[in-house]
Amino acid sequence: MDEKFTRLIEAAEVAPDEGRRVRIDGLEPIAVFNVDGEFFVTQDTCSHAKASLSKGWVEGFEICCPVHDGRFDMRSGAALCFPATDPIRTYPAKVHEGAVWADLSQAPAQVRPPLRART
Numbered sequence: 810m811d812e813k814f815t816r817l818i819e820a821a822e823v824a825p826d827e828g829r830r831v832r833i834d835g836l837e838p839i840a841v842f843n844v845d846g847e848f849f850v851t852q853d854t855c856s857h858a859k860a861s862l863s864k865g866w867v868e869g870f871e872i873c874c875p876v877h878d879g880r881f882d883m884r885s886g887a888a889l890c891f892p893a894t895d896p897i898r899t900y901p902a903k904v905h906e907g908a909v910w911a912d913l914s915q916a917p918a919q920v921r922p923p924l925r926a927r928t
């Protein structure tokens with residue numbers, strides 16, 4: 810296995826036509842989708858208003874956001890309908906030894922809000 814790939818989840822844990830959220834230390838949340846046994850990996854956070862896309866639903870290769878019904882192509886990350894206008898990141902994925910792996914070398918770090926001092 811290419812060392813750039815990270816093991817995300819057992820393939821059997823992602824039901825057909827559903828998504829699962831995966832957390833990898835230090836990186837933005839990742840979503841894994843299963844379309845008829847083919848797996849796709851994207852950022853989990855909607856580009857519109859931060860909903861979790863893995864909690865939406867899957868129609869073919871489209872992810873439908875659970876909050877405002879924006880849609881994305883999970884293969885390219887393209888935004889397909891308003892109010893989603895900005896694409897989402899996608900990551901190369903493969904199944905190896907029963908698990909879904911992805912190349913997350915281009916994944917941005919998790920951004921945390923700055924801590925506020927108590928007054």
Ligand code: FES
Nearest residue numbers: 855857874877879
């Ligand atoms: S939060 Fe996803 S379309 Fe608005």
